[in-house]
Every structure is written in C-alpha cells, then in structure tokens.
Amino acid sequence: MPNTDCLFCKIVADDIPAIRVAEDERTLAFMDINPWTRGHALVIPKTHATDLYTIDPDDLSACALTAQRLAERARDNLGAQGVNLLNSCGSAAWQTVFHFHLHVIPRYLGDPLTVPITAQPGDIAEITAAAQELRA
Ligand code: 5GP
Ligand code: ZN
Numbered sequence: 001m002p003n004t005d006c007l008f009c010k011i012v013a014d015d016i017p018a019i020r021v022a023e024d025e026r027t028l029a030f031m032d033i034n035p036w037t038r039g040h041a042l043v044i045p046k047t048h049a050t051d052l053y054t055i056d057p058d059d060l061s062a063c064a065l066t067a068q069r070l071a072e073r074a075r076d077n078l079g080a081q082g083v084n085l086l087n088s089c090g091s092a093a094w095q096t097v098f099h100f101h102l103h104v105i106p107r108y109l110g111d112p113l114t115v116p117i118t119a120q121p122g123d124i125a126e127i128t129a130a131a132q133e134l135r136a
Pocket of ligand 2: 007009047098099
C-alpha cells in the first residue's frame, strides 16, 4: 500500500516530479536532487517499505538488480571509474527518507567524496566478541 505521507511513494504515484532513469515491475530509479557526484541516482521499490528490515526480499533483490544495471550505465555512459552503493537504515545510519532506497553513486578518480572516518586497526578480542554476538 502506498504511504500517503511518504515522499518516495508520491514519486512512484507521479504526484510529485522526479527525473526518472529506469523502471520495471518492482522498482523505480530516479536522480537524487542533491547529487554527491554526477549521475547519483536512487533505486526504490514501488511498494512502500520503511527500510532494510522491512522490505520484501523479492523487492530487495529487484532493487539490487536495478542498481547493478545503473552501475553499468554509469560506467558505460557516464565514464564512471567506480560506483558506491549505499543504503542507510535508521536515523543513526543517516537515513532521512523512510522509504527504502539504494543510492547508486558513480565515482570518478579525483572526485570530492571522502570516507568520513579514518580506519584504525581494531582490538582483536572486541572484534571476536562482536563476531560471537553476530553468530548467535
Ligand atoms: P537518505 O538520507 O535517506 O539515505 O537519502 C535520501 C535522499 O533523498 C537524499 O540523498 C536526498 O537528497 C534525496 N531526496 C530528498 N528529497 C528528494 C526529492 O524530493 N526528490 C529527489 N529526487 N530526491 C530527494
Ligand atoms: Zn513510501
């Protein structure tokens, strides 16, 4: 069911405009209005789901396939030298629009994006403890 308060459901319904780049039975892809790099697009399921926890597995698969198709087009049509896929699940993970989406971010050598953290070697005991909790 569409969520009447949801921005991306309104885009699916064509109630608000978006620059569409791909569409199939389950998914829609359109340009992000605040692009991190040239060609930055968003892939969403047409059926509303808040986030990674709640999206239908077949919709998730379909979104991944659409993202792969867009990544190929970014490489072949835009000359991207790489692509980042990003999903933010929850406010703590930077999610701001609560309709599942995959960011497809074409990357170009020398583009201004940087990783927002300096990686440091971790404590092996703590890594192992976290792994144990993840396996449970
Ligand atoms: P999030 O922060 O949830 O991972 O990503 C939401 C994305 O949606 C942001 O990158 C933001 O620029 C984009 N966005 C927000 N409002 C609109 C809109 O009205 N149209 C389009 N095309 N993108 C939007
Ligand atoms: Zn929605």
